[in-house]
Amino acid sequence: MTNGWRGYTGRILRVDLSEGTIRTEELDEDDAFRFIGGSGLAAKIIYDEVDPSIDPFSPENRLVFMTGPLEGTIVPCSCRYVVAAKSPLTEAWGEAHASGFWGPELKAAGYDGVVVEGKASSPTYIKITDGDVELLDASGLWGLGCLDTERALKADYGGRFRVVCIGPAGERLVRYASIIGDGGRTAGRCGMGAVMGSKNLKAIIVKGSSRVQVADPKRLRSMIRRLYPVIMSFPTTQIHSAYGTNGEMGPFYEYGDVPIKHFTIGVWEGISKIDGDAMAESIVKGQRACPGCPIGCTRYIKIESGPYASVEGKGPEYETAASLGSLLLNDDIESIAKANELCNQYGLDTISTGVSIAFAMELYERGIITKADTGGLELEWGEPATILRLIEMIGRREGFGDTLAEGVRRASEIIGRGSRRYAMHVKGLEMPMHDPRAFKGMGLQYATSNRGACHMQGFVLRIEQGERMVDLKIYERVDRFETRGKGRIVAIMQDWHEILDSMILCKFLSVSPGHVASLYTLVTGITLRLPEMLEAGERIYNLKRLFNVRCGITRRDDALPERFLKEPLPDGGAEGQTVNLEEMLKEYYEYRGWDENGAPTIETLRRLGITEKTHQS
Amino acid sequence: MVEELFTEEEIKEEICRVMSRLYRRGLISAVGGNVSAKIPGSREFWITPSGIFKGELTVDDLVKVDLDGNVVEGFLKPSVETPLHRAVYRKRLDVNAVVHAHNPVATGLALAGISIEPITVEAVVTLRRVPIVPFVYPGTEDLAEAVAEHIAGVRALILQNHGVLGVGFNLVEAETVVETLEEVATAQWVAYHFGKPRLIPEKDMELVRKLYGI
Numbered sequence: 001m002t003n004g005w006r007g008y009t010g011r012i013l014r015v016d017l018s019e020g021t022i023r024t025e026e027l028d029e030d031d032a033f034r035f036i037g038g039s040g041l042a043a044k045i046i047y048d049e050v051d052p053s054i055d056p057f058s059p060e061n062r063l064v065f066m067t068g069p070l071e072g073t074i075v076p077c078s079c080r081y082v083v084a085a086k087s088p089l090t091e092a093w094g095e096a097h098a099s100g101f102w103g104p105e106l107k108a109a110g111y112d113g114v115v116v117e118g119k120a121s122s123p124t125y126i127k128i129t130d131g132d133v134e135l136l137d138a139s140g141l142w143g144l145g146c147l148d149t150e151r152a153l154k155a156d157y158g159g160r161f162r163v164v165c166i167g168p169a170g171e172r173l174v175r176y177a178s179i180i181g182d183g184g185r186t187a188g189r190c191g192m193g194a195v196m197g198s199k200n201l202k203a204i205i206v207k208g209s210s211r212v213q214v215a216d217p218k219r220l221r222s223m224i225r226r227l228y229p230v231i232m233s234f235p236t237t238q239i240h241s242a243y244g245t246n247g248e249m250g251p252f253y254e255y256g257d258v259p260i261k262h263f264t265i266g267v268w269e270g271i272s273k274i275d276g277d278a279m280a281e282s283i284v285k286g287q288r289a290c291p292g293c294p295i296g297c298t299r300y301i302k303i304e305s306g307p308y309a310s311v312e313g314k315g316p317e318y319e320t321a322a323s324l325g326s327l328l329l330n331d332d333i334e335s336i337a338k339a340n341e342l343c344n345q346y347g348l349d350t351i352s353t354g355v356s357i358a359f360a361m362e363l364y365e366r367g368i369i370t371k372a373d374t375g376g377l378e379l380e381w382g383e384p385a386t387i388l389r390l391i392e393m394i395g396r397r398e399g400f401g402d403t404l405a406e407g408v409r410r411a412s413e414i415i416g417r418g419s420r421r422y423a424m425h426v427k428g429l430e431m432p433m434h435d436p437r438a439f440k441g442m443g444l445q446y447a448t449s450n451r452g453a454c455h456m457q458g459f460v461l462r463i464e465q466g467e468r469m470v471d472l473k474i475y476e477r478v479d480r481f482e483t484r485g486k487g488r489i490v491a492i493m494q495d496w497h498e499i500l501d502s503m504i505l506c507k508f509l510s511v512s513p514g515h516v517a518s519l520y521t522l523v524t525g526i527t528l529r530l531p532e533m534l535e536a537g538e539r540i541y542n543l544k545r546l547f548n549v550r551c552g553i554t555r556r557d558d559a560l561p562e563r564f565l566k567e568p569l570p571d572g573g574a575e576g577q578t579v580n581l582e583e584m585l586k587e588y589y590e591y592r593g594w595d596e597n598g599a600p601t602i603e604t605l606r607r608l609g610i611t612e613k614t615h616q617s
Numbered sequence: 618m619v620e621e622l623f624t625e626e627e628i629k630e631e632i633c634r635v636m637s638r639l640y641r642r643g644l645i646s647a648v649g650g651n652v653s654a655k656i657p658g659s660r661e662f663w664i665t666p667s668g669i670f671k672g673e674l675t676v677d678d679l680v681k682v683d684l685d686g687n688v689v690e691g692f693l694k695p696s697v698e699t700p701l702h703r704a705v706y707r708k709r710l711d712v713n714a715v716v717h718a719h720n721p722v723a724t725g726l727a728l729a730g731i732s733i734e735p736i737t738v739e740a741v742v743t744l745r746r747v748p749i750v751p752f753v754y755p756g757t758e759d760l761a762e763a764v765a766e767h768i769a770g771v772r773a774l775i776l777q778n779h780g781v782l783g784v785g786f787n788l789v790e791a792e793t794v795v796e797t798l799e800e801v802a803t804a805q806w807v808a809y810h811f812g813k814p815r816l817i818p819e820k821d822m823e824l825v826r827k828l829y830g831i
Contacts (some may be wrong), residue, residue, distance in 0.1 A: 074622050224622070228786050229793035232772075233742050235824045241711040242770035251827040287710040292622065294657075294786035296710045465824040477821055 006215040007069035007524035008032055013111045013133060015126060017199050018059055018118030022133045027112055033526060034609065036533075037112065038068040039095055040502035040540040042084035045115060046093075047543050052550040056088040056191075057173060057198035059119035065106070065164075065204070066113035068504035070523050072104040072212035074224055076231065077506035079104050079291045081164075087190040088175045088198075089352070089407045090428040092551040093450045093544045094190030098164075099290045099506060100182035105162040108208025120200035125153075125165075128206040138202035143168060145345030146180035147313070153205050165203035166193040167347030169395045173197055174405040176352035176430070180344055184314035185290075188349040190429060190451050191407075215525030223522065227515065232294060234510030235467065240297040241287070243276030245318040245508075250275050252318075255480070256574030257438035257461070260326045261381065262358040263424060263431070263563055266572020270331030270382075274321050278333055284315060295508055301337055308338040316340040316350075319455075322433035323354025328361065328387055335384030339391055346395030355430035356404040356411065357390050359422055368417050375399040424561045427452035427553065436564050438574035439464045441478070441486040444584040445494065447558045450544040458493035459507060460486075471513040471530060472496055483580045487587025495537035502540060539608040542592075542600045546610065555598040558585060621656070623713075623787065628654045629663055629676040631788045635716065636665060638792070640672040644718040644799060647671060650780065651696035654714040654788050655706065660684045664702055666693035697756040704761035705784055708768055712784045714791040719780040723802035727775040733801055735831060736814045740801040741822045743794060744773055746829040752778040770829070773798050 003010050005027070012025045027041075035044045042064040054060045063085045070078040081103035087094025106114070109128050116126075123138035141149050146167040153163050164181035170193035177193030178186045187193075214220055239247040252258045253271045260268045272278060283303055289296030301315035316324070316336050324330065324339040343350045363369045364379035371378065377400065379386060393401025403411050408430055412423040424431045429452025436443030441460035446453045463469070464480035472492050478485065500507055503516060511519070517533045520526070545553075560581055568576045589596065593604035605611070632652050639645045639652075647670055655662035661683045665674060680691035684703055688695060696702070702715045723733070733740060733747040748767045753760040753776075764782065767774055772794045774782040783794035808814035819826060 076622075221622075225787060226789055228790040229743070232786055232790050235742075235828060238745070238770045238772060239828050241709070247770075248828070254827060289710060294711055462824070465827075466821060467824055 006213050007073070007520070008037065009107055009110050009112050009212070011111050013114045013128070015114065015116050015133070015135070016118045017116060017120040017124060017135070017201060020135060022135070032069070033528075034536060035540060036069065036499065036502035036520075036536055038066050038080075038502040038504035039082045039084065039498065040536065041113065042066045042082055042095065043093075043540055043543050043547070046084055046086070047547050050086055052086070052547060054086065056086045056091060056094075056195060059117070059199070061086050061117075061195055061198070063116040063192065063195050063199060063201070064113060065116075067103045067107050068502060070503050070505065070519060072107040073214055073523055074221060074292065075505075075519055075523065076224065076292050076294055077290070077509045078504065079293070080504040080506060081106070081187070082501060082504060083179055083187050083192045085192060085195040086551070087429075087451065088173070088194050089191045090452045092427060092548045092553050094192060094195075095451055096179065096187035096189045096192045097456070097501065097504070098179070098181065098185045098187040100162075100185040101291055102162040102164050102181045102206065103504075104291060105206045105208050107212055108210050109206050110208060110210055114204065116199060116201060119198065123200050123202050125201065125203040125205065127157075128204065130208055130210070141202050142171060146347045147183065147345055149203060150181065150183065153203060157205065157207075161205045161207045163203055163205045165347075166196045166201075167345055167395070169346040169348045169405075170194055170197035172395075172397045172405070174348065174394060174397060175407045175410070176349040176356075178347050178349045180347055184344045186344065186349070188351065189454070191349075193347045214523050216522045220519070220522040223518065227511070228294065230512075231510050234508065236508060237295055237510070240508055241295050243280055244284075244297050244299040244315065246279055246299075246316065246321045247276030248318055249321060250277070252434070254573050255438045256569055256572040256577070257434050258322055258326050259431070259433055259435050261329050262327060262362045262422070263435055264567075266569040266574060268326060268329070270329065271326060273331040274325040274333045274336060279315065279321070282333055283337055288314070290506075293506070297508060303334050303337060306334060308334045311337050311341050313341065314344070319433050320350040320354075323351045324387060327354050327358045327433070329382035330384060330387060331382065332384050335387065338384075339387055342388060342391045342395070346391065348391065348395055351432055352407060352430040353391060353394060355424055356394065356408055357387060359408045359411065359424065360390070360400070360404060362422050363415065363419055366422075368419050369415060373400060373415070421562055424563065425453055426560060427557050429453045431561070434461060435569070435574060436560065436579050437569050437577040439480045440483050440579055440584070441480075441490050443560055443564060443579035443581055444486050444490045444588055447560050447581055447585065448490065448588060449494070450541070450548055456507065457497050457501075458490060459497070460490050460493050463489055463493065469493075469496070469513075472534070481577060483584050484587070486584045487589075488591045490584070491588055491591050495534060495541050498537040498540040499533060502536075535608065539610060542604065542608055543610055545600060546605070549599045553598070555585075555596065558598055623656055625656065625663070626676075628656065628788070629679050632663060632665065632679060633674045633676055635788050635792050636671055636674050639716070639718055639795070642796065644720050644795060645671055646719055649719045651698050651702075651717050652715070652788070653696070653702045657713050657786075661689055662702065662706060664695050664699055666691075667695060667697045669693070698760075700756075700758050700761035701764050701782075704765040705768055705782075708765045709784065711786060714785050714788040716783045716788070716791040716795045717780060718783070718795045720795065720799040720802065722806050723775055723781050723798050724779070726802050726806060727777055731805070731809065733775075733798065734805060734814060735817045735822055736805055736808065737801055738817070739797050741817060741825050743797045744801060745825055746771055746831045747773045747775060747798065749775045749777055755779055
């Protein structure tokens with residue numbers, strides 16, 4: 001890396017699997033500044049190159065892996081990558097994020113990102129060793145689980161190679177298949193693993209030996225050293241360190257935020273058997289951290305006896321403990337750990353998997369489906385054997401699992417019989433594990449997020465819990481049940497999270513926006529001030545929205561499942577609450593400068609320097 | 618190929634600087650208080666020596682100890698509280714620096730049975746919940762065990778009849794915690810002298826209150 005770039009490597013790897021060609025492309029300086037990196041640069045590439053009318057499984061779809069400009073430096077919690085494509089779940093913008101060693105290794109190999117297009121004629125994997133890139137036969141790996149695939153590749157090439165791969169679910173185009181690496185670190189959402197599978201791409205393995213060049217290493221080191229007292233003061237930091245993300249299940253439950261029995265009830269005594277304390281006292285054996293992370297939220301688990309005695313490795317996060325636990329009335333933490341491991345082997349998003357199973361269980365309870373539909377399987381709530389069996393059926397697209405593998409939106413269309421009412425998704429992406437009746441701003445965030453029901457793009461509930469963001473001019477103590485004012489706050493937080501997802505920085509660390517701009521300047525040598533950085537966030541958000549508009553997304557799709565709008569929670573911390581979405585949506589569109597159909601106006605696009613494209617398919 | 622955040626030489630120099638600052642602030646005394654730090658992921662740490670004047674330490678005075686208690690490098694005797702430091706590092710993967718100081722006001726309030734309360738934003742944001750560890754004789758494995766029992770999920774402890782403990786990912790953070798503890802304790806002391814402190818309204822500290830049980 002001896003070019004003039006600092007922070008960035010300045011190079012993007014292009015792989016065409018149909019043609020079997022490999023080339024390197026220079027990063028455009030203007031794009032880097034205007035779209036930062038990570039999710040922003042991925043959005044620029046997909047907006048420019050992907051015809052919005054294509055089938056997400058067609059060879060024309062792009063699968064874009066991007067790192068951030070801070071990655072590979074001493075900036076804490078910057079070791080992440082984003083993978084983006086047109087999503088097979090939402091048929092619109094799709095992205096997923098994961099942390100671990102793969103992202104920094106890609107930069108050490110000399111690339112900011114990898115853009116994959118086309119479709120290989122047979123199972124293939126990409127091997128990157130510094131500037132040397134090979135397309136290799138993956139026939140021997142096809143059919144292996146993700147964790148086994150990683151083990152096999154490391155056995156062949158040595159532990160220094162970092163792996164991201166798909167499992168059987170991605171190979172079989174399960175629409176919520178994930179991409180997994182580093183022993184269970186998951187780019188889970190939006191079916192990026194299925195897009196990878198549609199290209200016959202099993203894995204990308206990488207090893208690099210370069211160091212990322214930093215514009216002002218001395219000042220960067222000095223600044224970071226002195227930032228730790230503040231960044232470690234993020235409210236959740238010590239809880240995540242002590243108990244992992246599931247350490248928040250207890251407080252979330254108090255709010256009525258944890259979904260129970262498919263978002264139908266607010267009180268369940270099983271919570272205390274699956275929360276962070278319960279995990280710590282039973283299956284947790286240690287703590288793990290991503291490279292350079294001062295928190296270490298990963299739980300290392302091992303089950304030593306009983307029916308799940310073989311389970312060992314990365315333990316369930318909060319989202320998984322809820323989606324495969326409380327959502328299904330499953331209070332057996334060991335079976336949740338087993339289900340998590342199964343999802344990691346098959347390469348399945350645990351959120352979408354849990355919601356799909358809950359959808360089926362509710363339909364079964366209501367008599368909308370019967371054993372005739374499920375292949376003789378009884379779908380009783382809270383039954384671990386049933387949950388584990390369904391995960392396998394989904395991962396293999398076997399029997400009724402083939403229907404659930406389509407995601408709840410499509411599954412409800414296949415099943416019919418009024419099942420649509422119970423399909424919990426936004427734009428086709430299954431609901432995450434935060435009930436928007438407990439935090440109304442989350443409802444607006446879910447409805448408007450570019451990738452569908454997304455809890456990470458804004459995480460507005462932090463503001464509704466009382467966090468202030470002075471750099472973003474969010475000074476007020478917000479009532480979580482209030483709807484007024486949420487339009488502005490949600491939009492600001494979504495734009496800020498575009499910056500976090502483009503730099504790319506973990507959201508469990510408290511680096512204030514002003515400090516992020518300073519870190520970017522010290523790393524890249526490109527002066528970035530807070531206002532223009534926040535404008536870049538807004539630009540990226542609007543560019544993704546514009547892609548969605550061209551995919552056919554309108555105001556009608558900025559919706560929530562009827563349950564949240566019309567069915568008050570009967571008990572718990574959000575008892576009696578429903579979401580008044582329309583009022584918030586109106587305010588949100590006005591603040592964003594979008595028209596009544598939810599499209600950015602010409603004036604908004606001009607202000608952000610985005611030119612409307614006249615792409616003809 | 619991620620660059621290391623700290624080097625051993627930087628850590629040793631920082632330990633001496635922190636000791637000097639704490640001494641000048643009156644948070645450690647001539648022979649009371651000790652500091653240690655390590656490289657993230659390392660099973661060895663550098664610690665201040667025992668029984669010599671703490672206001673003028675140099676890097677050559679420091680002792681390197683492993684997590685089993687063996688001296689790896691250095692010629693002076695390691696701090697008598699080495700077991701306590703080892704216990705913290707064993708319990709907390711996220712901690713790379715431990716500051717044990719003798720904050721007079723924080724220690725005094727605890728002796729009077731008064732806990733640290735949410736009286737300022739710093740008390741809430743930086744300190745959160747500060748447990749008081751009942752008296753155990755200094756320098757013993759029993760004290761190390763008592764600290765290990767209380768250290769999960771917190772940044773500071775008060776050791777009754779003894780002093781305080783601040784931990785952090787690096788030394789600057791651990792030092793900040795100990796200094797903030799004394800600042801808050803002093804304000805609280807003044808408030809109690811003239812009456813009773815008014816606390817930050819619960820709704821304004823809801824997130825931290827729910828997470829840390831304060």
